[in-house]
Amino acid sequence: MTDYKNYKVWQKSHSLVxxxxxxxxxxxxxxxxxxxxxxxxxxxxxxxxxxEGCGRQSQKEFHHFLHISSGSAFEMEYLIEVSRDLKFIDNNTSESLLSDISEIKKMFFSLIQKVKTEIKKA
Structure with a gap:
C-alpha cells in the first residue's frame, strides 16, 4: 500500500486537525x-x-476506510456550523474551516472514485 502521508487529502486533513x-x-x-x-x-x-486504511491488505478495505474518513469530514462540517452558531468561533474562522472541509470532501470524492475504479479492474 501507499504511505498515507503521500495522499494530499491526508496532508490537508492533518493540517485541519x-x-x-x-x-x-x-x-x-x-x-x-x-x-x-x-x-x-x-x-x-x-x-x-x-x-489505517493504508495499513490494510486490500484496496477494498482502503476504500471502506476512505468512506469512514469522508463521513467524518461531513460530521466536522456540522460541528463547525454549530460552533459558529453558538458563538464559540467567529464567522471568519468558520468560513475558513468550512472552505478547508469542502476541499477535503471533494478530494475524498475523487480518491474514492479512483480506488473504486481500481477495485473493479482487479
Missing amino acids: LEIYQVSKHFPSEEKFNLISQIDRAALSIPTNIA
Missing part, C-alpha cells in the same frame, strides 16, 4: 466533555482512518 485543536482550546471550559471532545475526535478521525 492542527487548526481545529488551536480553535477548540478557546471554547468554553464547560464544553470540554461535549463539543470540544466531539470536534477534536471528528477532526482526528479524518486522517486517522486514511492511515
